[in-house]
Amino acid sequence: MFRTADSLPVIDRPDAAAVCVEVISVGGADGQGAVVDATAAHRRSRPWPAELLSFSCYVSTDGDSVLTYAQWSSREAALNALREEGDGPQEGPYLGVEGAHSLGAVPYRLYRVVRGGAITEPEPVPECFPAAVFPMPGEDAACRWIDDLLASEEEVEGEERAYPGAIAANFHVGLGDGGVFVLSEWASEKEAAEHIEEVIQPLLDQAGGGDAGARYTHALTLTGP
Numbered sequence: 001m002f003r004t005a006d007s008l009p010v011i012d013r014p015d016a017a018a019v020c021v022e023v024i025s026v027g028g029a030d031g032q033g034a035v036v037d038a039t040a041a042h043r044r045s046r047p048w049p050a051e052l053l054s055f056s057c058y059v060s061t062d063g064d065s066v067l068t069y070a071q072w073s074s075r076e077a078a079l080n081a082l083r084e085e086g087d088g089p090q091e092g093p094y095l096g097v098e099g100a101h102s103l104g105a106v107p108y109r110l111y112r113v114v115r116g117g118a119i120t121e122p123e124p125v126p127e128c129f130p131a132a133v134f135p136m137p138g139e140d141a142a143c144r145w146i147d148d149l150l151a152s153e154e155e156v157e158g159e160e161r162a163y164p165g166a167i168a169a170n171f172h173v174g175l176g177d178g179g180v181f182v183l184s185e186w187a188s189e190k191e192a193a194e195h196i197e198e199v200i201q202p203l204l205d206q207a208g209g210g211d212a213g214a215r216y217t218h219a220l221t222l223t224g225p
Contacts, residue, residue: 113171127187146180164191
């Protein structure tokens with residue numbers, strides 16, 4: 001059983017012990033819609049695992065990709081799900097969509113959440129979700145990289161992080177390989193894009209380089225009964 005959620009997933013919900021993230025390349029808005037539909041249909045066609053808290057799809061604003069974000073109540077359940085699905089490269093038709101391809105889902109845990117200091121009450125509903133992945137040699141290195149990046153930001157920008165439109169930045173650390181996945185929440189794409197250009201990309205350059213990634217909008221969220 002499943003249902004379509006009436007609201008966005010809560011990224012920092014305390015009962016989520018792990019998440020599985022997959023980026024599916026599609027190359028066009030038509031492909032994005034087809035992948036979202038096919039991925040959701042695939043999830044709906046199977047029994048809903050008791051440990052699966054939510055399954056969400058996001059589409060990039062450049063039309064190039066779909067991002068899926070699945071929250072699990074335990075690491076073991078998330079890793080078992082990846083083994084059952086198969087975590088190797090998937091080329092060619094993806095879930096029935098010709099031309100779509102993915103390198104497979106990756107498991108993460110949420111490590112740090114930084115909230116914007118200029119958000120009003122009630123908190124606005126996020127409309128833009130910048131997402132980026134950074135390879136790391138291990139979990140310890142990933143945690144240090146995140147801590148150093150945020151420390152550099154505070155040194156340059158201040159601790160309040162009163163950026164217009166900034167709601168939250170959610171830093172995840174890979175389970176096993178130690179990669180970093182960042183999913184941010186913004187009130188608008190315009191404010192997110194300006195912040196990435198003016199603040200984030202210079203910080204990444206200072207930290208040794210890296211691509212700030214794509215910007216996404218929320219497409220759908222499925223939850224259990």
